[in-house]
Amino acid sequence: MFFTLTLQAQFQINGIVNDSKNKPLPFATITTSDNANTITDVDGKFILSSKVKINSFTVSYVGFQTKIITVSDHKKFYQVSLKQKTDDLKEVIVSNENPALAILRKVITNKNNNNPQKKLNSFEYKTYNKLIVTANPDSIMGRVDSSAAYKDLKKKRINIDSSDYKFKEVITKQHLFQTEKVSQYQFGNKKLKETILGTKMAGFKQPVYEIIAFNLQSISIYDPKYELFETKYNNPVSDDALKDYNYKLLDTVAIKGRNTFMIYFKNKERRKAAGLEGVLYIDQENFAIAKAVMRIKGVLDISGIHEFEYVPEEKIWFADNTTFKIVKGKNDDDIKILGETIQFEGDAEDAFTTRKKTASDFTYVLSESNNFDIHYNTASPIKDPSHYIEIKDDASTKSEDFWNEYRKENLDIKSQRTYQLLDSISIKKRIEKRLGLGRKIINGYIPLGPVDLDLKKVISYNNYEGFRLGLGGITNDRFSKYFRIEGYGAYGTKDGNFKYNLGSGVLLDKKTNTWLNGSYTDDVREIASTVFAVDKRVFKIYDPRPINISTFYHYISWKTGLQTKIIPKTEAVFELARTYVEPKFDYIFNLNGQSYSNYVMTTAMASVVWAPFSDFMQTPTGRSETEKRFPRFTFQFTQSLPNILDNDFTFSKIDFKTEYEKKYLDGQKTSLLLQGGYAMGDVPITHLYNTMPNNLNKETIIQRITFSGRNSFETMFFNEFFSSEYLFFQIKHGFNRVKILKKVRPSLVLVTRMAWGNMEKPEQHAGPAYKTLNKGFFESGLELNKIYKGFGLGGFYRYGPNQLPEFEDNIAVKISYVLDLGL
Known part of the structure; x- marks a missing residue:
């Protein structure tokens, strides 16, 4: 699995970059003739996608000789080996110390001048986001396995395992889960608010708001604590970052026509807590972040990529695209995320067992956001700024014309089928009703028609009442959304008394x-x-x-x-x-x-x-x-x-x-x-x-x-x-x-x-x-x-x-x- 993946690309090549000793080179730069670029991951692997035909690409890495690779029509995977050279990039040595540290100090010093939330009084923009849970069908064997069980050397039965075959059939036609949203972000008075204009979730008429609000990655790359999958890490450009991270200057790369330093960072090994690693692309002129790759590799392999567009009028790099991805790492126990929308199974039951790969080994989560309609130093007031997120009342009922207006590209056949198939499955299996039932049970209720029975009132015990037997409940939305009746009755077997409650409520707002x-x-x-x-x-x-x-x-x-x-x-x-x-x-x-x-x-x-x-x-x-x-x-x-x-x-x-x-x-x-x-x-x-x-x-x-x-x-x-x-x-x-x-x-x-x-x-x-x-x-x-x-x-x-x-x-x-x- 790799840092970036463009599902709509027509031309795509994969590969791995090693040194002469066959050791992977992480974060090597891959550049095409039309200046499209990507980098290898920590295992030296890369995937390069383009809408135009790729005839050749260049592989560069600091301290190694650059190599140009010619692309063949029928070859999709390239193993590239780079030879080490003795001379380094003398032009980027800015002092006698580690040049990466000197560059990072200037990044930290100039943060307020480069952070839009510090330099600009206000701004606003819209974002289109698409999140999918899917898998690459080409990675799955898709075969039907069989095994035989014997007793006294006589064939007893034959077990057929067609799970891989069925999974490949499904994932070829559709994604496992898919959701889209269009948001408007407004910043002013040091507060950022997201207003969700439209949201669409496969299998749900009413979206699951908890998933919509799930914070996958920080919006600002300059926050003191960078958040990745709802876990906060010390930012590699925070004021005290130098004590937590090691830095290495990898290369110089052009981003959007401006020269940048490519700096690799990783948390220091002496610190036991897990930390971020990745690459920062630093503008050589103003020491702003022009691109960032943030990654955590553990039981889950999580990566977040931030891409920026340089705005000459404001002399800042402003967020353009963000990409978030989760693939399976090495874990012994099952992991469930996104409200159990996706589950990664454990690797093995014990150290001596090799587990057959299952669907979860190929499944990944991918979220991509594209910013547009950006305005700087606006005078528009922010309504209810205390709300971090606001979802419009009609957000889940938007027409296809709305979505076609804001989508970066039209949905492909696979995404269209995902909505159709998951919606039909949801109706058939009553998924929304079962989800609502699960929520109520967790809170101690069982719905019976217009009344939710209160599980807390059924039975309890104390030294005064003895066993307290009862029945209670509250009316739900099927009874009324604006009026409710609640009550309970209980009897103590030891004190012999009956207790009860009766109440009602009216919704005012x-x-x-x-x-x-x-x-x-x-x-x-x-x-x-x-x-x-x-x-x-x-x-x-x-x-x-x-x-x-x-x-x-x-x-x-x-x-x-x-x-x-x-x-x-x-x-x-x-x-x-x-x-x-x-x-x-x-x-x-x-x-x-x-x-x-x-x-x-x-x-x-x-x-x-x-x-x-x-x-x-x-x-x-x-x-x-x-x-x-x-x-x-x-x-x-x-x-x-x-x-x-x-x-x-x-x-x-x-x-x-x-x-x-x-x-x-x-x-x-x-x-x-x-x-x-x-x-x-x-x-x-x-x-x-x-x-x-x-x-x-x-x-x-x-x-x-x-x-x-x-x-x-x-x-x-x-x-x-x-x-x-x-x-x-x-x-x-x-x-x-x-x-x-x-x-x-x-x-x-x-x-x-x-x-x-x-x-x-x-x-x-x-x-x-x-x-x-x-x-x-x-x-x-x-x-x-x-x-x-x-x-x-x-x-x-x-x-x-x-x-x-x-x-x-x-x-x-x-x-x-x-x-x-x-x-």
Whole structure:
């Protein structure tokens, strides 16, 4: 597989360039007589395509003698061997040091003068993009294999394998997947926005927006972090790039009539993290990037090519074409990408097995973009610049006249058949409906006609209710796109009580996902638990922590509220509620000489999650977060409303949390969580803070073994601490999975948690015995997750001022389970 491939080319030759010792020469320059050029990949291979007949081509490489190869009519593959020469390119030596380093320093120094997003106040252009998943049929043998099985030297049966033959038949007629889009890019006030004018996806009437928003490669070649297939690498022209990369001057090449230095770069071997390698073509006059080839070679072979056009009026190189390609590398495990549109199978089950090549060995992803209608220093305002991507409401319904206007070339027969065949297959196999079903199941719903049944409500267990059996759901778009009804009913086998909820909502604005909601609930809840109204619904096949909880309060609540994303980069919930509360444990709240065993709370609440660094996409169905970046912040304020609807208490509560996550190129990940709360006024213990305990009050370690929580103290006993104000901090560092056996690949996670708290009015709370967190609580441990089939094991140790006298009481052993859905 090679860096570039032009499917529409009429003339094409392949080859490989080696030295005299038969060692491949990466990034050698291949030039035709009409000045078309390409370069060899890291294995010395090349493919050269042209719409005119190729009579000859020139192969050059720094330090080697240039060779001119004559093309024969019936020869498609050329093996070129270059002889080394003693003299180098003296004309490009700019100092006594490595000339490539001197050139790169000038590139870095002049970045702001050459980067369009720094030099220009504004610009706009349109882009046509086509992405295909396909294979080259000429690479596939296409034969029918047979094998015989014998028993006692007698032929038992014959196995026929025609998969290669069938795959070649399919790929000769069509691509495996295909999508097109036309976008308008606008830059102004240091922000870049993409507006998708038209989109077309084979097999789908409504496009899959997640694939459209998938970031294959950076738009700007000058970004400090260059992104390739949603992984960020230090850019070889970033301010600190020289510490990460080695550089080598390969050649001087003319690009668009201007002389350039051809510089090879590769991450330094001393750095363990994977890095980019490739070639930069640097303009010899202004030290701007005139062309760039960026590549990662690993379990997937990924390459991105940026081509530019020189604009004399603005004295800059502006993006012209980009190409992105993925082919299979060397991987032992199956890899699924683009929402499982494409799967690369593992190479072998063990080190001694040679696997027969399958379709995935020949399959590749190719995305090509062409820019046009470019305007510089425009005065056009950008509408809603906080949206990184906006998809027009009619983008998926464009006519063929629209596509013929913007396509660089008319679709060939193979691409036309791809739309026809995949559309018919999609209808026949109900692919869109099955995709919608899969999305709902992942979120915990099963659609039944106009209602989505809630899987979370079917069965659960806790120490107060026993087995909680129920049924719940919410209406879907088949019922109405603008109105919804939801509810549930549940029965506890231990407490013998029935609980239920009934609610409804009206859509006020589709683009901002604004809903006006109302509900009535009669249920129970864990005491002193913190719930952020804006937290996303998380579906778990099991939720281990509630199993161990025995202290609940019964509540009857009326609520009305507004749910919206109208503020850029936020999601907010505003709510008014009247709640009757009855603790289901021995508890009295004392206030001004009066004792309360039950009470009424009328409150107003505002909850907001703010993701200032994330990218958001505006689609015809609403606004969504396309790239989750950190840090992100959640704030929640609750205020009681005195003398309204029989409210008993006056108080305020402030809750917040900050999340941060950093992923490393070698597979490691660090995550931080800072969370806190402050309750002011007269607040009963049911609505204070317990700082997330998850340890049983049992005598031995073995008896205390349960499932671990996500962000809970595994060594803190239930109801051990209560606070009216607290601060919680957690740090986790996960290492890359270690392969022990084919199906045993555990991942080690180091965990440290700590919390501080205080109880301001302890005299108000009569009933449970508890301690405070004035001196802090500390625990550390390690998790060995996904040891086998998602199951893992963790161990935690409690230390510090609240350490217990008996050593074994400070230890907690927990079982973990991670369900990997490949998302």
